[in-house]
Amino acid sequence: MNFHRSNTTPFPGTDPTALPMPLGQVLLERGLVTSEALEQALASQKSDSRGRLIGELLVEQGAVDEASVMEVVAEAYGIPFVRGASRLADPAIVECLPREFVEEHAVLPLFKVRGTLTVAVAEPANLYLVEEIRRVSGCDVQLAVATRADIESSLESYLPTASVFVIDNIYEDVAETDFSVIERETAEIADLREVSGHSPVVKLVNYMIFSAVQEGASDIHVEPDDHSLRVRYRIDGRLYEKLSPPHQMAPAISSRIKIMAGLDISERRVPQDGDIHVRMQGRPIDLRVSTMPGRWGEKIVIRVIDARNSIVELDRLGMASETLERWREIVEQPNGVILVTGPTGSGKSTTLYSVLATLDRDERNISTVEDPVESTLAGVNQFPINDKAGFGFSEALRSLLRQDPDIIMVGEVRDVETASLATQAALTGHLVFSTLHTNESCGAVTRLINLQIEPYLIAATLRGVLAQRLVRKSCANCRVTYQPDEALRNLLGTTKCSSDQLWKGAGCSRCRDTGFAGRIGIFELLVPDAKFIEAVARGESLGTLRSIAVESGLVLLNEDGFAKAIEGLTTVEEVLNAVRS
Secondary structure (H helix, E strand, C coil), rough: CCCCCCCCCCCCCCCCCCCCCCCHHHHHHCCCCCCHHHHHHHHHHHHHCCCCCHHHHHHCCCCHHHHHHHHHHHHHCCCECCCCCCHHHHCCCCCCCCHHHEEEEEEEEEEECEEEEEEECCCCCCCHHHHHHHHHCCCCCEEEEHHHHHHHHHHHHHHCCCEEEEECCCCCCHHHHCCCCCCCCCCCCCHHHHHHHHHHHHHHHHHHHHHHCCCCCCCEEEEEECCCCEEEEEEEEEEEEEECCCCHHHHHHHHHHHCCCCCCCCCCCCCEEEEEEEEECCCCEEEEEEEEEEEEEEEEEEEEECCCHCCCCCCCCCCCCCHHHHHCCCCCCCCCEEEEECCCCCCCCHHHHHHHCCCCCCCCCCCEEECCCCCCCCEEEECCCCHCCEECHHHHHHHHHCCCCCEEEEECCCHHHHHHHHHHHCCCCCCEEEEEEECCCCCCCCCHHCCCCHHHHHHHHHEEEEEEEEEEEEECEEEEEECCHHHHHHHHHHCCCCCCEEEEEEEHHHCCCCCEEEEEEEEECCCCCCCHHHHHCCCCCCHHHHHHHHHCCCCCCHHHHHHHHHHCCCCCHHHHHHHCC
């Protein structure tokens, strides 16, 4: 808000002499504040490190309401002051300015007459804002003044289904009594739509999203029970309870999230899926929403896709130096198939994004087919599949091969046709990256055979397989050493790893007393040599292929993990849990 920051004329038609004395004196003369309150605010202003204006301090200490201050400011500039801006706003005009713009600058388009757009603003002295409104709208601009709260509530009323939500402004200290928005066990749809827009519900959902992103959560679980409601975050692969709002809030929270995701709030009997696009601290974040009807209400899971965490530099994935060097050589091959394997949540997409980010995108046509596109890569053509429209991986890949690609990334090889097309593309000179759900690197060969790819074709096209898992990192802030017992030393000895000292996190405030903070990858990189390729062409069993690969120097997942445990990066227990999954 702006409380008479300057006497310069912000735009033609204002009267800078309309306020002949300081704002505080005007408010005092009009009986809007007491002399004691003004003296207190002036004293606070002298010691205020943020340089806040007198009007802001008076409002903050409760000496005067914001509307009264803004009315005086509006009068000073010769601009109308508007109360209840939503009643004046033409719904057809509100969206003439982008959602992000109006929320960032507290601007509410009211109406347009003969090419002149009248806009309510909270900062009438901001000359640059006026010019920017004129530029963005393409109209002459006439200003009115309204409080920021009035503008924001009006925007919530008129833009409830906007595709981008700005969630920076959150409210953490909501009283529990504010949560009692639904008193009945069963609410009508109209009631749900109304209460889902109430400020406590909006603020709580905003806080859930905001704090999940801040804490690095990958998923938000909203789980209603008979007499409870819990909100859990998945952080570093584990679920932690974050909030426990009153269970009466469950229908309102569910409706608010479904409205944001563009879902049908009247449908509570079948699962629904949707997307929410939010903007936080200036960067876009995608949320994938899944609802599932349960006995006590709808369970909602929100997948948080933060582009900031989607692309990691190759040397930060956690590969050993030798593995990283060989991996860099493989991904620079001119053609062939390169696979990344592992269960869901093992970081396969992150690895592939990291690879594509390192490749030359100026001289080569790099294209991806994904479900869904999780992060935008500059210079890469990315295509999301749409199974409902009949545009699956195989259909997309078939069309993509007519787009003159050099490098292709297929999100997942799920079926026979996709596997066949990927192999054919590799045979015709393309470099193809993809993922498979197998537990180890050699298992990728048997999986391709199960997908009816001839062994000789696999031998001819397979350039490398990277199996991986994610393990939690020991907290560097509270990490301590301990002596492993004999059983643990013997276990390490079976993998050519040995140590009389291991590390573990003791637990501290930084790691939420878990002893872990962040995650790191453990890897198993298979680079087929001549002997392995001959065995694949002969159709040898998985056990035989694994033995040949180990003889050729394959470092297994558990060996790489134990080496990291000895370095203090993780624990042996974490490695065992990951490898057994």
